[in-house]
Amino acid sequence: MAKSILAVDDSASIRQMVAFTLKGAGYEVIEAVDGVDGLAKAKSQAVDLVLTDQNMPRMDGLSMVRALRLLPDYRTAPILILTTESGDTMKSNGRAAGATGWLVKPFDPTRLLEVVRKVLG
Amino acid sequence: MSANRRRNDAIFWGLAWTLASSMPVFWLKTSMGGPLSLGVLIGLPAVSAIGWGAILAHALRREERAMEAALAAAGGASSTAIDGMAQVMTEQMQCACKELQRVDDLLGHAIGQLLAAFTSVSEQARAHENELAQAAVAAQGTAGGDRLRAAAQRVAGEVNGAVTALQFRDVVGQKLAHVRSELVALDQAMQAIRDASAQCARAELAPRVKGLLQQWQQARAAGPVRQELMHAGEIELF
Numbered sequence: 578m579a580k581s582i583l584a585v586d587d588s589a590s591i592r593q594m595v596a597f598t599l600k601g602a603g604y605e606v607i608e609a610v611d612g613v614d615g616l617a618k619a620k621s622q623a624v625d626l627v628l629t630d631q632n633m634p635r636m637d638g639l640s641m642v643r644a645l646r647l648l649p650d651y652r653t654a655p656i657l658i659l660t661t662e663s664g665d666t667m668k669s670n671g672r673a674a675g676a677t678g679w680l681v682k683p684f685d686p687t688r689l690l691e692v693v694r695k696v697l698g
Numbered sequence: 699m700s701a702n703r704r705r706n707d708a709i710f711w712g713l714a715w716t717l718a719s720s721m722p723v724f725w726l727k728t729s730m731g732g733p734l735s736l737g738v739l740i741g742l743p744a745v746s747a748i749g750w751g752a753i754l755a756h757a758l759r760r761e762e763r764a765m766e767a768a769l770a771a772a773g774g775a776s777s778t779a780i781d782g783m784a785q786v787m788t789e790q791m792q793c794a795c796k797e798l799q800r801v802d803d804l805l806g807h808a809i810g811q812l813l814a815a816f817t818s819v820s821e822q823a824r825a826h827e828n829e830l831a832q833a834a835v836a837a838q839g840t841a842g843g844d845r846l847r848a849a850a851q852r853v854a855g856e857v858n859g860a861v862t863a864l865q866f867r868d869v870v871g872q873k874l875a876h877v878r879s880e881l882v883a884l885d886q887a888m889q890a891i892r893d894a895s896a897q898c899a900r901a902e903l904a905p906r907v908k909g910l911l912q913q914w915q916q917a918r919a920a921g922p923v924r925q926e927l928m929h930a931g932e933i934e935l936f
Contacts, residue, residue, distance in 0.1 A: 661931075676936065677935065678935040680933050680934075682868060682869060692933055
């Protein structure tokens with residue numbers, strides 16, 4: 578059974594590129610448009626990995642990570658932040674919030690797949 | 699009235715007073731013939747000095763009033779100048795924001811078309827890549843097999859390059875949003891300066907404006923996007 582990945586980003590183009598890359602590698606991809614949508618979809622269907630943007634309307638990525646970490650299904654699930662932000666402070670905040678890794682956009686599909694495979698074991 | 703004129707008036711009236719106050723002394727001297735009393739000798743300069751004092755005090759009051767009028771005029775002029783400059787800057791910033799929004803809209807339209815084309819082409823490219831890879835496996839060990847494998851890798855590389863490049867909309871969009879927020883913050887700072895120029899006394903205006911500019915500088919957030927080129931970003935696993 579294909580592992581499921583929740584891709585959360587307010588940018589349709591990024592969601593499309595992420596979905597294209599991950600689906601091509603055989604993963605099931607669920608898309609969400611912001612943190613609120615992502616949290617709702619994560620609650621309704623347990624996924625194996627969450628890949629989320631940071632700067633989004635309604636709820637940003639780190640707030641969503643903190644909320645997910647409170648849910649039993651996501652206490653240890655890998656959560657990757659995929660963002661344009663590359664500052665050390667933001668990365669530290671991501672680590673403190675419980676993120677598994679930090680990927681700076683634009684992503685290279687090959688490297689993204691390497692990281693996804695690694696964190697999914 | 700000019701400062702020279704006010705000074706000349708004061709000297710004229712001072713001399714006139716001195717002359718006028720001396721006249722009774724000369725009259726006394728010529729009519730009485732005797733030596734002048736100590737009271738007269740002391741009183742003459744005293745009366746003269748009092749007159750000069752009154753004239754100088756009056757001249758100083760006139761100078762003060764003239765200076766106050768000049769300062770009020772200058773204060774009003776500087777307030778008007780700041781107000782006008784802030785108005786022009788506000789209009790320019792609003793124009794710049796609108797232009798940035800137009801650029802953003804154009805980018806959105808362009809990326810929409812690019813993504814539609816990519817969706818169509820990428821599926822074909824991926825199918826082509828798979829066919830080449832399968833053919834390369836079938837022809838393994840031959841020169842043709844190596845060529846097919848190289849061709850499959852080239853197609854995969856091109857598709858990956860397109861996926862990376864097509865993310866420019868997000869990167870550029872965030873940069874534009876940051877610039878727009880900077881312009882809005884600058885507009886608000888200019889509005890605060892306009893308000894200060896209308897409300898503050900002239901002496902308080904400069905430090906107030908300096909403080910507002912410092913507040914604006916401190917409130918400025920670092921741009922979220924540091925990428926200069928569309929190279930793939932770094933990855934860090936915690």
